[in-house]
Every structure is written in structure tokens, then in C-alpha cells.
Amino acid sequence: xxxxxxxxxxxxxxxxxxxxxxxxxxxxxxxxxxxxxxxxxxxxxxxxxxxxxxxxxxxxxxxxxxxxxxxxxxxxxxxxxxxxxxxxxxxxxxxxxxxxxxxxxxxxxxxxxxxxxxxxxxxxxxxxxxxxxxxxxxxxxxxxxxxxxxxxxxxxxxxxxxxxxxxxxxxxxxxxxxxxxxxxxxxxxxxxxxxxxxxxxxxxxxxxxxxxxxxxxxxxxxxxxxxxxxxxxxxxxxxxxxxxxxxxxxxxxxxxxxxxxxxxxxxxxxxxxxxxxxxxxxxxxxxxxxxxxxxxxxxxxxxxxxxxxxxxxxxxxxx
Amino acid sequence: xxxxxxxxxxxxxxxxxxxxxxxxxxxxxxxxxxxxxxxxxxxxxxxxxxxxxxxxxxxxxxxxxxxxxxxxxxxxxxxxxxxxxxxxxxxxxxxxxxxxxxxxxxxxxxxxxxxxxxxxxxxxxxxxxxxxxxxxxxxxxxxxxxxxxxxxxxxxxxxxxxxxxxxxxxxxxxxxxxxxxxxxxxxxxxxxxxxxxxxxxxxxxxxxxxxxxxxxxxxxxxxxxxxxxxxxxxxxxxxxxxxxxxxxxxxxxxxxxxxxxxxxxxxxxxxxxxxxxxxxxxxxxxxxxxxxxxxxxxxxxxxxxxxxxxxxxxxxxxx
Numbered sequence: 001x002x003x004x005x006x007x008x009x010x011x012x013x014x015x016x017x018x019x020x021x022x023x024x025x026x027x028x029x030x031x032x033x034x035x036x037x038x039x040x041x042x043x044x045x046x047x048x049x050x051x052x053x054x055x056x057x058x059x060x061x062x063x064x065x066x067x068x069x070x071x072x073x074x075x076x077x078x079x080x081x082x083x084x085x086x087x088x089x090x091x092x093x094x095x096x097x098x099x100x101x102x103x104x105x106x107x108x109x110x111x112x113x114x115x116x117x118x119x120x121x122x123x124x125x126x127x128x129x130x131x132x133x134x135x136x137x138x139x140x141x142x143x144x145x146x147x148x149x150x151x152x153x154x155x156x157x158x159x160x161x162x163x164x165x166x167x168x169x170x171x172x173x174x175x176x177x178x179x180x181x182x183x184x185x186x187x188x189x190x191x192x193x194x195x196x197x198x199x200x201x202x203x204x205x206x207x208x209x210x211x212x213x214x215x216x217x218x219x220x221x222x223x224x225x226x227x228x229x230x231x232x233x234x235x236x237x238x239x240x241x242x243x244x245x246x247x248x249x250x251x252x253x254x255x256x257x258x259x260x261x262x263x264x265x266x267x268x269x270x271x272x273x274x275x276x277x278x279x280x281x282x283x284x285x286x287x288x289x290x291x292x293x294x295x296x297x298x299x300x301x302x303x304x305x306x307x308x309x310x311x312x313x314x315x316x317x318x319x
Numbered sequence: 320x321x322x323x324x325x326x327x328x329x330x331x332x333x334x335x336x337x338x339x340x341x342x343x344x345x346x347x348x349x350x351x352x353x354x355x356x357x358x359x360x361x362x363x364x365x366x367x368x369x370x371x372x373x374x375x376x377x378x379x380x381x382x383x384x385x386x387x388x389x390x391x392x393x394x395x396x397x398x399x400x401x402x403x404x405x406x407x408x409x410x411x412x413x414x415x416x417x418x419x420x421x422x423x424x425x426x427x428x429x430x431x432x433x434x435x436x437x438x439x440x441x442x443x444x445x446x447x448x449x450x451x452x453x454x455x456x457x458x459x460x461x462x463x464x465x466x467x468x469x470x471x472x473x474x475x476x477x478x479x480x481x482x483x484x485x486x487x488x489x490x491x492x493x494x495x496x497x498x499x500x501x502x503x504x505x506x507x508x509x510x511x512x513x514x515x516x517x518x519x520x521x522x523x524x525x526x527x528x529x530x531x532x533x534x535x536x537x538x539x540x541x542x543x544x545x546x547x548x549x550x551x552x553x554x555x556x557x558x559x560x561x562x563x564x565x566x567x568x569x570x571x572x573x574x575x576x577x578x579x580x581x582x583x584x585x586x587x588x589x590x591x592x593x594x595x596x597x598x599x600x601x602x603x604x605x606x607x608x609x610x611x612x613x614x615x616x617x618x619x620x621x622x623x624x625x626x627x628x629x630x631x632x633x634x635x636x637x638x
Contacts, residue, residue, distance in 0.1 A: 047594045268631060275366045275627040277594040308594040312587060317632035 001194060005247055006157045008195050014061045014157035015164055021060050021093060022161070025049050027169045027302075032273045037289050039296040042173065043270075044166040047278050047308025051117075053235075054162050054185055054306050055086035055149075061158030062147045063090050072096055074144035078135045080106040080114070081235060082307050083149040088117035099144050101135045109311055150184030151241025159188030166302045167196045174299040177204040177285045179306050180214040180255060181236035183244025189304055190251035204295075205248070205255040206288035208233045208263065214240050215255040218248055232260045232319055235281030235307065254295075256288035260319040263287045268317065270305070279310040320513060324566055325476045327514050333380045333476035334483055340379050340412060341480070344368050346488045346621075351592045356608050358615045361492065362589075363485040366597050366627025370436075372554075373481050373504055373625050374405035374468075380477030381466045382409050390415055392462035397454045399425040399433070400554060401626050402468035407436035418463050420454045428630055469503030470560025478507030485621045486515045493618040496523040496604045498625050499533040499574060500555035502563030508623055509570035523614075524567070524574040525607035527552045527582060533559050534574040537567055551579045551638055554600030554626065573614075575607035579638040582606045587636065589624070598629040 028043045046054040063075055074097035075087050084100045091098035100119040102111065103126035114121055124134035139146050148155065163176055178189040190203045207214050211229035217240055226239040240248065267283035270276060285303040289296050347362045365373035382394060393416035394406050403419045410417035419438040421430065422445035433440055443453035458465050482495055497508040509522045526533050530548030536559055545558040559567065586602035589595060604622040608615050
């Protein structure tokens with residue numbers, strides 16, 4: 001394993017820090033879904049994590065890794081999704097401010113969520129430039145620390161704790177699979193599998209066909225930006241970063257792409273059979289396992305259900 | 320308590336029989352929902368029961384209460400919903416046949432579910448007369464025992480085990496609330512509350528406004544048939560029976576009616592905040608608690624989430 005990657009000691013420190021605050025999420029199984037998939041599946045339910053997604057783990061570890069004086073000035077980011085919500089929850093928990101930069105066009109439901117968690121919102125024009133310049137301004141004015149949603153080793157080490165708990169509960173997994181967006185959860189999952197899984201454990205990623213930049217990046221050995229992604233899995237739109245890309249290249253065996261139709265069908269299976277609400281991004285892992293039947297046949301496979309935050313009435317089940 | 324009602328010994332026997340086969344379903348809490356409701360809520364998740372509903376409990380107790388030679392000839396009923404599914408699962412588990420009479424007009428999804436659980440279906444015209452005469456024929460030809468979905472003391476005692484487990488987990492509940500359809504779950508819940516709850520525990524029922532026959536029946540002391548019920552809570556359409564009605568009259572403090580709009584809003588809260596899929600009938604209990612704020616203010620309240628079987632993409636969230 002490359003020496004720049006988070007090492008076992010970093011993962012241990014993250015584990016110790018995160019477990020103090022995060023829910024130990026349950027691992028669910030479903031014999032009905034096992035029959036459909038032809039393998040033994042263990043679902044790590046990060047949809048039941050605080051804030052409804054694994055993001056709470058990374059945010060906690062990143063915050064607790066700051067020096068006290070830096071931490072007191074607050075946390076900042078430019079996400080409108082689960083990372084922003086998680087950062088707000090962590091900030092509230094630690095009694096420090098959270099500054100969130102959001103495009104003026106962000107859906108009301110996401111604005112309300114961040115406000116509900118006590119975040120201080122600064123709106124910007126919906127462009128990459130405006131987002132970055134606004135964030136820089138906020139950081140300058142407040143002294144808060146920018147916590148990148150995924151391209152940050154403390155975040156990655158924090159996300160690794162989900163797979164680590166899963167491996168504690170089911171130590172003999174033959175394979176694990178996580179969704180790939182910016183690659184924070186994927187990198188963390190791979191690091192835990194390699195460090196704490198059984199010898200030879202396979203590591204897979206699941207990515208929407210309509211946002212398959214990680215698949216292509218890994219194949220060609222170069223980071224492709226995610227341009228005009230189009231998928232129902234709205235948590236997986238971003239490009240890999242220069243910290244997540246090398247980890248994924250070295251430690252992930254294969255990225256499997258899935259269509260929105262396959263994601264929606266898998267999501268429905270999880271909701272109907274396991275009665276648990278996962279967001280489309282979280283359902284990609286089951287879609288990938290079902291699609292790649294032979295690859296997983298008879299294997300004990302762990303799936304990271306990354307989150308459960310969806311605008312439920314707006315889900316298009318006809319995809 | 321009236322001497323014809325199931326007695327403590329009957330409830331104990333049901334408890335012993337049911338626990339061998341049923342899932343011990345979890346009790347979930349949500350601080351977000353507590354804040355909204357202004358009280359401390361404990362959700363007994365029967366949506367995670369085998370077959371996706373509490374009905375498995377009653378069906379198990381009814382089947383195991385039959386003499387062996389009767390049981391071997393099989394179980395029969397005329398439901399197309401959760402009771403039919405539960406009866407099929409129990410029959411399969413005990414190695415005996417299940418005969419289900421369904422109207423020709425039953426939705427394909429329900430027919431598929433019963434078939435999937437190994438039930439033998441006989442279709443009939445969609446009238447009450449055809450249903451009963453067809454069922455009588457099936458029973459005559461096969462020797463199977465008709466298990467009524469609710470108007471049966473063994474069923475009622477079986478359903479009582481959900482609230483009993485809840486009271487084991489949270490012994491000092493001030494109140495419990497269950498949905499009211501035919502009254503099997505409501506009667507069982509009331510019996511457990513009175514026999515195993517703390518002194519003075521209050522017992523509430525939740526019923527859709529569009530199917531408020533139990534509310535009116537209790538008020539006027541006479542069983543009104545459920546005529547042309549109209550509600551999204553499709554598990555609560557039936558009338559009370561002559562076994563459930565007296566129990567509800569004597570042991571239930573109050574039935575609270577809720578609109579489809581209130582049911583849908585409560586269902587959405589449960590799905591979004593607790594990430595657990597309940598069917599509309601199951602959400603009536605939270606709708607009733609939220610609607611009747613003062614009644615529950617500051618009270619530790621147990622809610623029976625009766626089931627989680629819904630045709631998810633078809634749910635109308637705009638009600």
C-alpha cells in the first residue's frame with residue numbers, strides 16, 4: 001500500500017474518534033434478496049447513521065483532527081447534500097459554527113435541512129467559480145476550516161469506519177462493495193478491507209452509467225472530470241480527487257456501472273423487502289451485485305448502503 | 320375484564336407459541352419525531368415482522384392452537400392482504416397447505432405475493448356472497464380450517480404478543496396506540512396493555528376518517544358495518560366482529576380518527592426520519608398522536624407500526 005495513503009494507525013485513530021459519536025449502524029440481511037442475487041448479502045445500514053448518511057463519520061473525524069483553536073473557529077464547506085448536513089450536525093455537537101456555501105438554485109428541501117441542523121448558509125451563483133470564491137471569502141472572514149467532502153485523508157479515514165464495523169460483525173466477507181462519487185467512501189472502504197478484511201477479500205465499486213467518470217478514470221489511469229452527469233443517484237455526480245484516485249486505482253478491484261433503471265429496481269427491492277429507505281446512490285451497490293451475478297455467485301458480500309436521504313414523493317420509479 | 324375475553328393464560332400460551340417462530344421486532348425511537356409530537360414515542364416495528372406485518376403472530380397462534388389432525392389438512396381464508404400472506408408463510412413453515420380465496424379483481428401484486436409464499440389460490444367473483452360460498456366449498460373439499468383474519472380469539476391472542484414485547488422493552492409506557500381495522504390487533508394490544516402494562520396505562524386506537532366504523536360503533540355501542548370505506552389505509556377497511564367489538568368497547572379508552580392527508584404526512588415522517596417503510600395503515604398511529612397533541616403531551620407512548628407492505632411507486636403523496 002502506497003505510503004502516502006492513510007495508514008493503519010490513521011484508521012485506528014479515526015475509529016476511536018468516530019465511534020464516540022456515530023451510531024453503530026446495524027447490518028441487515030434478507031433471504032428474499034439473497035435468493036434473487038444468488039449470494040449472501042450483508043447490508044451495512046448507513047442510512048440509519050446520524051444525518052441519514054455515512055458522511056457523519058468523515059465529518060466527525062475531520063473535525064476532531066483539527067487543533068482546538070482552529071476547530072473553535074468553525075467548519076466550512078460547499079456542499080448542499082449529505083456532507084453539508086453532516087458537517088452541521090458535527091459542528092453543533094462540538095459547539096462550533098458551520099458555514100455552508102450553497103447555490104441560489106439549491107432545492108428548498110436541502111436548504112431547510114441545513115438550516116434545521118443549525119448551519120449558517122451563504123448563497124452564491126450556481127457556478128463552480130462563484131462557489132469557490134464565495135467559500136474562500138467565508139473562510140477568510142470567519143477563520144473556519146474548509147472541510148472538503150472527500151478529497152481529504154481525515155475524511156477518508158473517517159469513512160473507513162463503516163466498512164471496519166461491518167468487518168467486525170461479519171469477519172469472513174469474500175467481497176465488499178461501495179458506491180463511488182468523489183471516492184471518499186470508496187477509498188475508506190478499500191482501506192478497511194485491505195487492512196482488516198480476510199486475505200484476498202475483493203473490493204468493488206458501484207457507479208451510475210450516467211456518471212461513470214470513476215470507471216473511466218480507473219481504466220485509463222487519469223482523472224476525468226465528471227462532465228454533465230445524468231443519473232438518479234444524485235450523491236454520485238462528482239469527480240474523483242487527487243487523494244481518492246490513487247487509492248481507488250491501487251486498492252479497488254473493479255468498478256461496476258449500473259443504469260438508472262437497475263438502480264431504481266434495486267432501490268425498490270431494498271425498500272420493499274427490507275423495509276428500509278435508501279437513497280438512489282445507496283442502491284447502486286445492490287444493482288451492481290445483481291447485474292454482475294457471476295462475479296458474486298455464492299460469495300459473502302458486504303454492501304455499504306451509503307444513505308437514506310431522498311425527496312421521497314419526487315422519486316421517479318418509472319426509470 | 321369480561322370472562323369471555325382471552326385470559327392471561329391464553330395470552331401466555333400465545334406468547335410461548337408465537338415467540339418460537341416470529342421475529343422479535345425492534346423498537347425504534349426518533350428524537351426528531353419526538354420533537355414534532357411533543358412526547359416520547361416508541362415504535363414497535365411490525366413492518367419488520369415475517370411477511371411484513373403483525374399478522375404472522377395471529378396466524379402462527381391460530382395454526383398452533385389447532386389439533387394436529389386438523390392442522391395437517393391445512394389453513395384457509397378469504398383475504399388478499401397481509402393475513403393471507405401470513406397464513407401462507409405459517410402453513411409453509413409447518414408443512415401444511417394454505418388455501419386462499421381471492422376476488423378475480425385482486426391486484427396482480429397481491430396474487431403474486433400469495434403465490435410466492437406457496438398459497439393455493441381459488442378465485443371468485445368480487446362479491447361478499449361469492450367469497451363466502453367459495454370459501455365454504457374449499458373448506459368442504461379440503462378439510463382445511465378457516466382462520467378468520469381477526470374475529471377469532473386465537474388470532475387476537477396472537478396479535479397481543481406485539482404489544483407484550485413492546486411492554487417488556489419499555490415497561491413504563493403511559494399509553495399505547497394501535498390501528499383499528501377489524502380489531503384483531505387493537506383487541507390484542509388492549510389485552511396486553513391491561514394485563515402487562517403499568518397500572519392506569521391508556522389504550523388508544525387510530526382509524527381513518529374514511530373508514531370510521533369502529534369509532535362510531537364504540538360511541539354508539541353497536542357494530543356498524545363498514546360501508547363503502549374510502550381511505551389510503553387499505554388494511555383498515557373491514558368492520559369489527561362480535562369478538563373484537565366487546566373487547567374494544569371495554570378496554571380501549573378512545574379511538575382517534577385521522578384524515579388521509581394526516582396519514583400520508585405521518586407516513587412520510589416515518590419514512591424520512593426513521594428510514595423505515597410503513598404502509599398507510601401503520602402510519603395512522605403517528606397521525607393520531609400528532610393530531611391529538613394534548614392527549615399525549617409528555618407521555619411515554621408506544622405505537623404499533625402494524626406493517627410495511629405497500630405498492631410503493633403507486634402511493635399518492637399528494638393526499
